[in-house]
Amino acid sequence: MVQVEMYEGIPGSEDEPVWQGVYTLRIVNDEITSGIVVISEEEFSLGIGSVTLTIEEEMDNPFDVSFTGLPESVKEEEDVTVMAVGTYGDEATFRWFVNGRSRGINANEYIFSSNSAGLYNISLLVSDGEVVGGHRQPVEVLQATTEVAADLASLEIGYAGEDTSANVTENVILPVTGLNGTHITWNSSDESLVNCSGLVTRPAHSAGDAAVQLTATVTRGTVAETKSFTLTVAKLPQTDAEAVAADKELLEVGFAGLDNADNVTQNVNLPSSGTNGTTITWSSGAVETISTSGVVNRPDYTGESDVTVVLTATISRGGISETKTFSLTVKIILQEQTVTFVSNGGSLVDPQTVYWGYTVGEPTAPTRVGFSFEGWFTDSELTDQWDFIHDYVDGDITLNAKWGDGYRISFNSQGGLNPSPTYITVGYGLAYGELANTAKVGHTFQGWHVDPEGEGGEVTPDTIVAINADHILYAVWQPNTQTITFDAQGGLYDGSDTMIVTYGQMYGELPIATRESYNFSGWWTGLDGTGSLVTESTVFTGTIDRTLYAKWTFDVIVGPAGGLVFYDNPNYEIDGWRYLEAAPYGWYDKETHSAGTYIGDDDPYIQWGAQGYTVDPPATATGIGTGAKNTANIISYHDTLWTLYPEKGDYYANPKDYYEGNDGTVAAKICDEFSIENEGVIYDDWFLPSKDELNFMYQNLQMQSKGGFSWNYYWSSSESNDEFAWIHEFQNGGQYDYAFGGRANAYKVRPVRVF
Structure with missing residues (x-):
């Protein structure tokens, strides 16, 4: 036995009094009421929340409390009446709870229903004013799947009279409940035809029958299924106005043979009734030409022309009338005329029969050997020429042929x-x-x-x-066709070395050439990329055979000394070296050069050597692979020049004793003394390039804007005579000796090496 102040509510919420005062709560733990009140230490739960209680003592049971009528499970939205039973008196009060929430019912019975499946606890508290007794029992609410399926299967729309889904003329009955307690709602694809209450609005007769889809949703609790019905709503009966409008649209005048509205030659058919039950009457704007019954009276050809007649039809039914007009052109009666052709010595031309007022069809011109036909004329003097486009026949006529000299x-x-x-x-x-x-x-x-x-x-x-x-x-x-010959300029290509091209047409497919260490830059009409580039789409416009030359661009790579490789020797297996490498940009590391103090990274200005003295052994070689020998000869000559001229002494110390303009610098010696370390290796085998070696340096490096060269003259190691040596202009590619190649001139220098 406990005494407790009873309140209604959920833990954590604001309390509401259930009953005022302190009541004695009977705690029952027998088999029937087990779990209705659970004592756990100092708290208990009765399905309505948690309260603190004080256990004083057990006491006798004043009355038993229970209820009947609640099964173990029910379906969603199924009503179950639960009846309280026990030994309470007539003055007892009742409180029903579902999952701890009060239902607010003070009666000894309670109707339970849920629209959501799940497990529910039904609790009852009974009070006689002093003692409170209670009972709780679970019930499982199941989804009403079977009930929804059954009502969905049996669902039908109700039709009035002889209506069917294919022919609806009156309102339809749309059920809202099913036999198994389901709820039915409706949706219409077009409420202007049939709304969700079954109200039908039929379309106008001219609009025709209309289809609408009604979709029913059958629901009970959380289960919902849909079913669709397609109905055809019959159009309304045709009104008089609609009948008149329809027959007006269909009404046409009937023509005989090939006649039409613009060419009436026979009687016409004027309908007197329409297909929709209308009556049609006619009036004519010229009854003498077309009567109201369609009889046509054509005008005569003389002095008259075609006649346009307006016919008006009046279409009527039930007091409604509308009119429709037709414009018809009645053609005159044509008169046949004869056109005679006189050839005047030429071939025969047949006469023509032509209607009065029509043009003459121009015949095939006659022929006459030794003459030219110059047209048809209406007079024997051949001055009035007939115009077959603009002249019209107004009687029988004769046309005369006129002949010219050719x-x-x-x-x-x-x-x-x-x-x-x-x-x-x-x-x-x-x-x-x-x-x-x-x-x-x-x-x-x-x-x-x-x-x-x-x-x-x-x-x-x-x-x-x-x-x-x-x-x-x-x-x-x-x-014309011409022969094109391909000159690969040291390269290779597959296929024939000639092809045939046609004047005014594209060359078409051209061979692709390859060459080791070079990139192919196309076929050109001139050597070394001069002239014009020829591609597959180039149109041939030559008048003689032609040779196309391959243009090559050297594939510049970095050499082992860090400079750029500018030549690949095709005879390397014989010569023992393959590549020519130029010293890297910024190679010069001295403080002065022939132009004074050296600043920056550009190539230095250096004199070639002693002016007026011929190198012996000579340094006149110009070809590839001769620069190193030239350099050695130039250095040896200048080193020993004093032995030939002891009175002048050492050239490097006394250059002006040999020539006033000399400063003691020797381009070959500067190159020979150059040394550079790259990746731990020292490279000191440099020389001044020969004339041809310098040319390849220009072609393969300067022309590709590589190597950092100046637009200036550069010395080669190839001497011309005792006054001049070969130089190369790195701006336009020119090579000179006599004009500018005086040895005492200071020009740019770039060493090279082979490997």
Whole structure:
């Protein structure tokens, strides 16, 4: 037995009194009421929250509390009546709870229902004013899947009278509940036809029958399924106005034979009724031409013209009328006239029968050997020419042929030179005689032809004129072909070294050349990339055979000494070396040069050597692979020059004793003394390049903007005579000796080496 102040609520929420005062709570732990009240240390739970209680003592049971009618499980939205039972008195009060929440019902019975599946605890507290008794029992609410499926399967729409889903004319019945306690809601694809309450609005007759889809959603608790119905709502009966409008749209005048509204020659059919039950009456704007019954009276051809008549139809039904007009042109009755052709010595031309007021169809021109036809004339003097487009027949007429001295035959050179003469005059049936002369660059003349494409054979001086009119002869040309020869300039390529090209057409596919250490830069009309570049799409316009030259761009790489490689020796297996390497940019490390104090990284200015003295052994070699020997000879000569001129002494110490302009520097010696370390290796085998070696340095480095060269003159090791040596201009590529190559001049120097 405990005494507790009872409050309603959920733990943590604001309390609400259940009953006022302190009540005695009977705690029952027998099999029937087990779990209704659970004592755990100093707290208990009764499905309505938690409260603190004080256990004083057990006491006798004043009454038993229980309820009946609650099964172990029910379906969603299924009502279950639960009835309280026990030994309480008539004055007892009742409190029902579901999952701890009060239902606010003070009665000995409670109707339980849930729209959501799950496990629920139903609790009852009974008080007689002094003692509180309680009972709790679980119940499982199951989803109403079976009930929803059953009601979905049996669901149908109700139709009035003889209506069906294919022909709805009245409101339909849309059920809102199922036999198994389900709820049914409806959705319409077009509420203007059938709304969700089943109200039907039929479309107008002109709109035709209309389809609508109704979708029912059958629901019970958390289970919902849909079912769709397609209904065809019948159009409304046709009104008089609709019938009149429909027959007006369909109404047309009926024509006989090939007649139409613009060409009426026979009676017309004027309908008196429409397909929708209308009556049609007619009025005519010219009853003398077209009567109201469709009888046509055509006008005479003399002095009259075609007549346009407006017919008006009145379409009526049930007091509703509308009109529709038609404009018809009634043609005059035509009179046949005869046109006679007099050829005046030419070939026969048949007469024509032509309606009065019509034009004459121009016949094929007559022919007469030795003459040219010049037209038809209405008078024997041949002064009034008949115009077949603008002149009209107003009676029987005779047309007379006029003849001239011959036809004008013009020449079209089709891109060639202006023909000479530009035209000739020749009579029909005679030989053309001497024809014009012309020519066309890159083409061979194939003769004169009547057809621009040369079809139908060539026209020669002996060809007889068979065209009975002025006409044109066209020059036909055959493009010439030439042989193209490929010069790979030291490279290799697959296939033939020649190809045939056609004037005025593209070269087409060209061979691809390869060369070790070089990149192929295309085929050119001149050596070393001069002239024009020729590609597959280049149009050939030459008139003679041509040679195309491969252009090569050296594939510059970095040499072992850190400089740039600019030459690959094709004879390296014989010569014992393969590559020429230029000293790297900024190679010069001395404080002075021939131009004074040396500042920066550009190549230095250095004199070639003693002016007026011939190197012996000579340093005149210019070819590839001769620079090292030239350099050695130049150095040896200058080192021993004093032995030849002891009175002048050492050249390096007394250069002006040899020549006033000398400063004692020797380009070859500067190169020979150069040494550089790269990746732990010392390279000291440098020399002044020969004339041809210097040229390759220019072509393969300077022309590719590589190596950091100046736009200036550079010394080679190749002497010309005792006054001059070869230099190379690194701006435009020129090589000089006598003009600027005085040895005492200070020019740029770049050492090279082989490996």
